[in-house]
Amino acid sequence: MGGDGGPDVTVPATKRFLADYPDIDVTLYGRENALSAHLSRDPSLTDAVISQRLHIEFCPEVVLDDEPPSSALRNKQNSSMWQSLECVASDNAEACVSAGNTGALMAMGIKLLGLANAIERPAICAVLPGGQGWLYLLDVGANVDCSAHQLHQFATMATTLVSLVENIDRPGCALLNIGQEATKGNKLVKEAAVLLDDDPGLNYRGFVEADQFFSSPVKIIVSDGFSGNIALKATEGAARYVLDRVLSEPSTGSTRNLSKANGGTPLTLDPGRYNGAALLGLKSMVVKSHGGADEAGFYGALKTAARAVTSGVAEGVCRHFEQISQ
Amino acid sequence: MGGDGGPDVTVPATKRFLADYPDIDVTLYGRENALSAHLSRDPSLTDAVISQRLHIEFCPEVVLDDEPPSSALRNKQNSSMWQSLECVASDNAEACVSAGNTGALMAMGIKLLGLANAIERPAICAVLPGGQGWLYLLDVGANVDCSAHQLHQFATMATTLVSLVENIDRPGCALLNIGQEATKGNKLVKEAAVLLDDDPGLNYRGFVEADQFFSSPVKIIVSDGFSGNIALKATEGAARYVLDRVLSEPSTGSTRNLSKANGGTPLTLDPGRYNGAALLGLKSMVVKSHGGADEAGFYGALKTAARAVTSGVAEGVCRHFEQISQ
Structure with missing residues (x-):
């Protein structure tokens, strides 16, 4: 379902990812009302080029941010998190990307994908x-x-x-x-x-x-x-703080172009x-996106x-x- | 003796502090050859106004940065760190400021000044x-x-x-x-x-x-x-990194004036x-300066x-x- 930003973040990021990576298919897992609203708002998501590679699976449950992993493991088999991991477990996908509850993702990843030998x-x-x-x-x-x-x-x-x-x-x-x-x-x-x-x-x-x-x-x-x-x-907090102060200075707008000079x-x-942080030690690839990621951030996690x-x-x-x- | 920068940092910082705080005396503890070189290079340090409030105590030993606290405690009674703390212990000063080995400063502080009740x-x-x-x-x-x-x-x-x-x-x-x-x-x-x-x-x-x-x-x-x-x-590393990148951009020199806008x-x-970090729990005040502090930094520790x-x-x-x- 996509962390703090939900489908507002994951849907546009996925669209950009599909355009940039023409050999990769993506399945979005989430609540019907949330995902449908996006799909109906953006006709390009259902056009011929993208729709063949963008699949949608509606899931009635969501793992909450503060839900203990043990509870999610027991009660949330119909959540987007569980279902997307099960898609990887059944070899219908090669990786799962989630911006949700880290502990639950880890617990479900161990349960559904298994740990590498001796890990x-x-x-x-x-x-x-x-x-x-x-x-x-x-x-x-x-x-x-x-x-x-x-x-x-x-x-x-x-x-x-x-x-x-x-x-x-x-x-x-x-x-x-x-x-x-x-x-x-x-x-x-x-x-x-x-x-x-x-x-x-x-x-x-x-x-x-x-x-x-x-x-x-x-x-x-x-x-x-x-x-x-x-x-x-x-590190993230200090970098954001300093950068916010710099960018809020009218005379330093050019720092927005810092990446060009780099x-x-x-x-x-x-x-x-x-x-996009890789969960290492599982038998298949799971990537954890920052819960607060914006579109560019979630796109980065998909690239990872x-x-x-x-x-x-x-x-x-x-x-x-x-x-x-x- | 003043951390990584030594007297190059502590002497100018102390001079500025004496000028800004006319009611406070300072005693510098350090090796004779290092301190004397500074005093002879800067005649203003021995002029009438400052010299009455700037005292010098030569110490033959220095606590090394990587010296275990137990060893410093046993062997370095003639160091600048020990002697300056003893000056506080004997009520001849109200605070000790050091940019040296944190563990040794803490151990000597406990030994010479004592802990507050129940701490x-x-x-x-x-x-x-x-x-x-x-x-x-x-x-x-x-x-x-x-x-x-x-x-x-x-x-x-x-x-x-x-x-x-x-x-x-x-x-x-x-x-x-x-x-x-x-x-x-x-x-x-x-x-x-x-x-x-x-x-x-x-x-x-x-x-x-x-x-x-x-x-x-x-x-x-x-x-x-x-x-x-x-x-x-x-926090320090990230702030310095981002700031260094911003200041290295020619068009953003004005960020140096950020503090004015603040x-x-x-x-x-x-x-x-x-x-300048206070050591809390000792019976008298000890302030730890960053080992890598420059003149402005050590002045900040004195102010603290x-x-x-x-x-x-x-x-x-x-x-x-x-x-x-x-």
Whole structure:
């Protein structure tokens, strides 16, 4: 049903996505009254070109934002979230994109799609502009409490993701901490540092602090879901605050064109370009869009899903954990 | 000795502070060779007006940035950090300002100044621009692991601080979490929420997320030191990144004047205005400056100390905990 913005956001974003990706079909899951209103308002959605590739499935239920995952799992089999995941589970789609309740999406994803071999918990991997192009930060909210072993699995999954999506051999990876020195941090990061450092399959580079996201030489930063979510939200809030102040100054309207001056490097100033966090560790691809995403943001999440499917991320993670557990 | 910038930062900042605060004396503690070079280079430091209020104490040792607090406590009694705290302990000064090793400053502060009655752990309280003027965020790094009881003490200490410094009765206070709903978060924040909500001396307003710092209606946000430090660093890093990109655009030079357009509201764009985090829970005032502070930043930390002393923050916290434990 599409997070805070609902079909006002997801329908136009899907239309743009269908136009830009002519080889991909999309099915929208949602309440009949909400979706029908959009379809009747916009005749282009039912024209010959798009309608062949845009499918609609009406669902009578919706998972609420504050609904506990256990309750959603038990009671919401007729929701848009459950039905869209079941479409992936039955091999009728290759990815599910949702802007809904994260905990419920994760719980239903585990139930309907299953976990990759030996994976204890899936992680949500967000993408930010970093010092080396894109920066992959995980977990950003699926797991409030983590073990060192789980952080090690997150690092391995993200390494597989970055290798496949960006074609980088052994991308640099670090642990989020409150200092760079080995003596700093809590028990969890100190234990995880030993595991990551001992693994020859990882390119472990030590601790990084949250003010180094945009300048760090690493591609991957690993964290428990509580700290990672706080780091991501703080980054988004501060960037938006500063940008709002700058853009509200009459004489600085030209900063709206900042992305033009930026060449190929991703810019934090355009959240749509980095929306869409992959749920890693499931057997198929699920992408979580920001609940508050606008049209550009949800379009970004659809693009993230397309890129992950084309690169074979979910299969790559499954294959990797099959191999190392043999 | 003054953090990353050393006397290049602290000496000019102190000079400006002495000029702006004619009733306050300052003693600089540091290595002879570093301080003497500055004093001989700048004749105005020894002129009649300033020299009467600027005192110099040479110390042969320095606490290193990566030195474990226990080692500093054992071996660095002749350091600038220890000597300046001892000056406060012996009532020859009312506050100590340091940009050095946070853990060592905290450990030496507890040893030399002592804790307020019933306080388990001191907390570091940072100040940011918020939705209601200044926002007080604590703990931002003194305690990597906290109990719910300690978070409750942090809320009480910050409430005393804000009441005294800003003359606000029962300032609003919230807990940092990864969602606003009561079901969200880890065990620690859920337990702390019960304690804060039950205390009639606090104006508890629930959970806030890290992207709400600049818009939240609360004055105080309480966190464990690990998450709080990550939130603070992420905020600083993102603000600096966005601002650097904006200022590097030739046509947007006028954003440098943003603070002028801002009236009385504090601006995140000028870190010097909010540098200086009070160590709450000690019997006397200690202020931690950012290690990477420039002259304006260290001047900000000196101002923070002056304001805290004038308002009687350390005494207020001691008095409050004496009263509630009777």
